[in-house]
Amino acid sequence: MNECVLVLDFGGQYKELIAGTVRGLSVFSEIRPGGMPVEEIKALSPIGIILTGGPNSVYLPDSPKCDPELFNLGIPLLGICYGMQLMCHMLGGEVSPGIKGEYGRIPIIPADSSKAPFKALMSHRDAVTKLPDGFCATAHTASCIAACEDAEKKLYGVQFHPESKHTDGGMAIIEKFLFEICGATGGYKLDDYIDLQISAIRRKVGDQNVLLALSGGVDSSVCAALLTKAIPGCLTCIFVDHGLMRLNEGDEIERAFSKRKLQFIRVNAQERFLSKLKDVADPEAKRKIIGEEFIRVFEEEAAKLGDIPFLAQGTIYSDIVESGGKHGATIKSHHNVGGLPENLAFSEIIEPLSGLFKDEVRILGRKLGLPKPLVSRQPFPGPGLALRIVGKITFEKLEVLRKADAIVREELDGIRRKPDQYFAVLTDTHTVGVKGDDRTYDPVIAIRAVETGDFMTCEYSPLPHRVLGRMSSRITNEIPSASRVVYDITSKPPGTVEWE
Numbered sequence: 001m002n003e004c005v006l007v008l009d010f011g012g013q014y015k016e017l018i019a020g021t022v023r024g025l026s027v028f029s030e031i032r033p034g035g036m037p038v039e040e041i042k043a044l045s046p047i048g049i050i051l052t053g054g055p056n057s058v059y060l061p062d063s064p065k066c067d068p069e070l071f072n073l074g075i076p077l078l079g080i081c082y083g084m085q086l087m088c089h090m091l092g093g094e095v096s097p098g099i100k101g102e103y104g105r106i107p108i109i110p111a112d113s114s115k116a117p118f119k120a121l122m123s124h125r126d127a128v129t130k131l132p133d134g135f136c137a138t139a140h141t142a143s144c145i146a147a148c149e150d151a152e153k154k155l156y157g158v159q160f161h162p163e164s165k166h167t168d169g170g171m172a173i174i175e176k177f178l179f180e181i182c183g184a185t186g187g188y189k190l191d192d193y194i195d196l197q198i199s200a201i202r203r204k205v206g207d208q209n210v211l212l213a214l215s216g217g218v219d220s221s222v223c224a225a226l227l228t229k230a231i232p233g234c235l236t237c238i239f240v241d242h243g244l245m246r247l248n249e250g251d252e253i254e255r256a257f258s259k260r261k262l263q264f265i266r267v268n269a270q271e272r273f274l275s276k277l278k279d280v281a282d283p284e285a286k287r288k289i290i291g292e293e294f295i296r297v298f299e300e301e302a303a304k305l306g307d308i309p310f311l312a313q314g315t316i317y318s319d320i321v322e323s324g325g326k327h328g329a330t331i332k333s334h335h336n337v338g339g340l341p342e343n344l345a346f347s348e349i350i351e352p353l354s355g356l357f358k359d360e361v362r363i364l365g366r367k368l369g370l371p372k373p374l375v376s377r378q379p380f381p382g383p384g385l386a387l388r389i390v391g392k393i394t395f396e397k398l399e400v401l402r403k404a405d406a407i408v409r410e411e412l413d414g415i416r417r418k419p420d421q422y423f424a425v426l427t428d429t430h431t432v433g434v435k436g437d438d439r440t441y442d443p444v445i446a447i448r449a450v451e452t453g454d455f456m457t458c459e460y461s462p463l464p465h466r467v468l469g470r471m472s473s474r475i476t477n478e479i480p481s482a483s484r485v486v487y488d489i490t491s492k493p494p495g496t497v498e499w500e
């Protein structure tokens, strides 16, 4: 995996798609923050850099910028949409607000008249109105410069989105950038990722022991499969049942994993977690407490087992980005990243999936022989139902939420086009209702169902009203202390998937 193309992110909604397309063309690609300092970029020795689109206007003072030295590195660079505008603006060109913008499939006319016009996906209002010295326009639309280049310096820009399926020949443009301009050889395969990780793990671990935090979710299960392949005799998986799991989930996980060829230990720590969380209402505090308690349990189990210097986790790329990573803003401390205490008793943490996205982890899981139902499970956060009870957590609230959540899942499991993630939330709002002849004053249950590929952005799922109605009727009838149900129709951003 020596060849790497960096995707520098300026908030564009297609950044995952760009990185995924590059990887799909067998070249490893990573997304990093747009403002990453040039020294850090050089340390990664990328063979190419792609600047993503973004929602800002480059001429505004607080719009995101890249390190100006980026353009002097001699590394081939492709600016897409905002990325092209940023490059032109920073190199002395001009970008102006467009009059009406261009959205959808727009005809593109190449400057080279031997090339045929084609249609490309555009989504912009601002446009480059004057190119920097040394640049020439290589294509236009009816109203703007659609592509430009300074071939000598290997700087290229496209106002449209070649990564989109809606751009004719978009893939060929990315291919040309990777293989002709960056000189990629394209040896990257997910199989290589497995081999590379296996040898790296073996090198690091030798014949010492590793403890894996197994939650039963996709990421930790795939991590378990990878480690079983790498260091079969040295792996112990610990499943901490923190009492914040969904209905019957702890038993199901135990059943699934005790059948497999690995050492599996279930630790029942429900009371311990609940007493630590008693009276805690702040979401970040909950996450930190759960993260810390997880580690304490692991440390204790490790001590019982003898000398286990390594703790393995199924952390994936989006966990790191959401938790702020090195450069970004902390949205939420995912329990397995920002939630870890500083004084760890393990000498090292192993996170073999930390460079991958969810869909790649699923493919890897299948390649490692995990069953489809396991690898296609929807995500369930490590802190579990703690993130779905607004405010303080009690055993009674957990029981109500477990029932409501089971109803939501039962109803949606049966529909043909399922949302990517769906669950119930127990809010801390009480409302007046009437059951029989009696007044009730019970908490509101919210239903959340989202469509997403990367889990970093999402749209709410437009569920059929009849399905929503059935869920509402079942929740209010089957759960005595629930008298009202609402549907959360917030996208991310500005909302997040989980409520806490």
Ligand code: XMP
Pocket (backbone or CB within 6 Å): 287, 322, 331, 332, 333, 334, 335, 336, 379, 380, 381, 382, 383, 387, 421, 455, 456, 492, 495, 496, 497, 498, 499
């Ligand atoms: P948010 O709420 O951040 O969720 O929009 C995005 C995705 O991440 C999951 N999530 C977590 N997963 N530990 C996890 O393992 C966490 O602390 C955590 N917080 C959110 C969430 O379920 C969704 O799939």
